[in-house]
Amino acid sequence: MSARHRTRSEREQLELFRALPGDLAPRDAQDLMAYPFFSLAKTHRTTPIDYRMNDVAIRVEAVPEHGMATIWDADVLIWAASQIVEARDAGLRTSRLMAATPYEILTFIGRGVSARDYHRLKAALDRLQSTTVATSLRQTSERRMHRFSWINEWTERADAHGRADGIDLIVPDWFYRAVLDDALVLTIDREYFKLTGGLERWLYRIVRKHAGRQRAGWRFDFRHLHGKSASLSPFKRFAFELRDLARRQPLPGYRLGVERDRTGRELLVFTRSHLSTGACGQSVDVVVPSGTPVRVPSGTEAACHQEPEATCSDGNSVACEPPNLESNQQESNESVVGDGAAQCKTGSGAR
Known part of the structure; x- marks a missing residue:
């Protein structure tokens, strides 16, 4: 046939x-x-x-x-x-x-x-x-x-x-x-369609998928993200672009940050934005049910375009959350498993 x-x-x-x-x-x-x-x-x-x-x-x-x-x-x-x-x-x-x-x-x-x-x-x-x-x-x-x-x-x-x-x-x-x-x-923010860069579009989808239910946000190792993106850019260029995104804060409804563990490995941190807590922009709803008739609110304002300081260090261990190790194992974040677990306070990464 x-x-x-x-x-x-x-x-x-x-x-x-x-x-x-x-x-x-x-x-x-x-x-x-x-x-x-x-x-x-x-x-x-x-x-x-x-x-x-x-x-x-x-x-x-x-x-x-x-x-x-x-x-x-x-x-x-x-x-x-x-x-x-x-x-x-x-x-x-x-x-x-x-x-x-x-x-x-x-x-x-x-x-x-x-x-x-x-x-x-x-x-x-x-x-x-x-x-x-x-x-x-x-x-x-x-x-x-x-x-x-x-x-x-x-x-x-x-x-x-x-x-x-x-x-x-x-x-x-x-x-x-x-x-x-x-x-x-998942329902996504309509502002997503205004994102012009391929990396920031991909990162928004990763963030929306993983950080939607995480009160403390989510963490991914830079090298794991590089492999997960299937980008043809060399790792150094990819890492530079991630840091630039954390500086510019272009993702609607979410805040980006860069942390280093005690070995110097860089982690990308993303959390939902909350006006009530003093963060910039509005949050995408934690769970948006199918059939929601209203638009999901968009995110960060221009005034928020600053690079967050790294918080995972010997002198600031309280601010350092674990890289969601249990959940990330299920989500293929094996590059974070191991020494990353020993660098930060123990806690659950379950969604």
């Missing part, structure tokens, strides 16, 4: 879901927030992502013609997740076959609606379709790998005069099932 026939068969078996109107709360799939699935650079990347930690294996491959799907392209998946969750919570039938206008997608993800923006959207859809993923995440056995593309297929619809008036796309079953599970979706 030809690939073309199989594609037609899949489309014929799916019921069309028409995108819902209105200002929906943006939702993101937790697996996509926590693991390296996308290129963080706007430049053409064909180098595969090959990530393995504990029982998690991820392999992402691109074709030379289009390159790997980027973290900006992933905005289309955030739009899709938001539509699916909103429809499900309203008691509507959902489907992997989704129909929308380019205007609806572009305005939701904070883009312009010019012809240039429309062409960029089509290029993003091409990268999402041509990028292939193989992962053991959510498989019953570590040896089993689920293989898919971010979009199985997409087509342009035309009106009676032949002008494009819409887009149909099919999301993969792996993504669709994750979105339908309440535990695997």
